Amino acid sequence: MMTSMNRKWMVKQTLLVILAVLSLSSCVSWIAPTVKSEIIELQAGQYHLDGKHAALIFKIQHLGLSTYVGRFNKFDAELNFDPKNMSDASLNAIVYISSIDINDEDLAETLQSATWFNSEEFTQASFTSHTVTPVSDSSFNFSGDLTLKGVTKPVTFKATFHGGANNWITGKYTIGFSAIGQIKRSDFGMSNYIPIVGDKIDLEIYAEFLNDDS
Numbered sequence: 001m002m003t004s005m006n007r008k009w010m011v012k013q014t015l016l017v018i019l020a021v022l023s024l025s026s027c028v029s030w031i032a033p034t035v036k037s038e039i040i041e042l043q044a045g046q047y048h049l050d051g052k053h054a055a056l057i058f059k060i061q062h063l064g065l066s067t068y069v070g071r072f073n074k075f076d077a078e079l080n081f082d083p084k085n086m087s088d089a090s091l092n093a094i095v096y097i098s099s100i101d102i103n104d105e106d107l108a109e110t111l112q113s114a115t116w117f118n119s120e121e122f123t124q125a126s127f128t129s130h131t132v133t134p135v136s137d138s139s140f141n142f143s144g145d146l147t148l149k150g151v152t153k154p155v156t157f158k159a160t161f162h163g164g165a166n167n168w169i170t171g172k173y174t175i176g177f178s179a180i181g182q183i184k185r186s187d188f189g190m191s192n193y194i195p196i197v198g199d200k201i202d203l204e205i206y207a208e209f210l211n212d213d214s
Contacts, residue, residue, distance in 0.1 A: 033165035039083045039138050040111070042155075042164040043173050047079040047209035049093075050174065054207035056095060060185075061198030068197075074099035079209050081175070083161075089132045091142050091159070095125040116190055122149045127157075138162070150189040157181040159206070166214075173214035179205040 036042065056075050062068040077093035097119040100144040104109050114199035138161045146155040160178035181203045185193060 022040040033167060033174075035163040035165040038162040039136075039161050042081075042161065043085045043211055043214065044084065044174055045173075045211045045213040047081055047175065047211050049075070049077040049079075050170065050208040050210050051076065055205070057204040057206075059202040061200070063196060068101035068102075069142070070098070070100060072099050073101050077207070077209075079177070081209075086134065086140055087130050089129075089140070089142075091127070091129040091157075092145070093127045097123060097125060097159075118149055125149075127155065129157075130185060146183065148183075149190070151188045153183070153187050155181055156185055167208075167210070170210055171214075172210040172212075174211070175209050177205070177207045177209055179203075 004202065038194065039104075043133060045202045054075070056072045057069065058071065059067050059069050068107075072095050074096040075093060080088070080090040082088055092111065097117045098112065100108055100117075111117055114121070125146065125148040129142040129146060131141075131143045133141045133143070135141055135158060139158055140160050141156050143156040147150050157179040158181070159177060159179040164173060164175040167174040183201050183203065184199050185191070185201055186199050191199075
């Protein structure tokens, strides 16, 4: 049978658990920022990429059987952003080719060669937007020039803004951003093994941008 001492111990433990849950709940509400999703509510300014919270992914068809997925681990970008006048927005980005990551060291080394990216001569790829046109309330087409392996071609990225908030971790106002686009590798002098390996490459970007003015 439960003694009076055991009952008191259980009551004490229960109270401690309740207090811990309440404390954790208050911490979570303190940590999580208040995100505003309406683009017109986001802060205008000059933004730079938060490289610790960013991903650049590429996808390509392989043998007509599957989608091969890789990424670049090192890239940078600047965004000039005014939600009230998006036609004046601009995006500039660079990608360090040697940072390619495909979970296959031998193939990654092969892709650095002159037959493929030729990263010794062309260390970076770059994108510079020229026009911005609306797609929806939160999505816009950033059209501009992509330079890769010394070749420049027009490319359009559909960019979506997911919201903004004051980020207590960095002390900067931050916006969430993603973008998709597609290129043909043959346009940039990489035609090897088409169509065994696909010509079209899908690009996906997921990132947070920090407001330099905040």
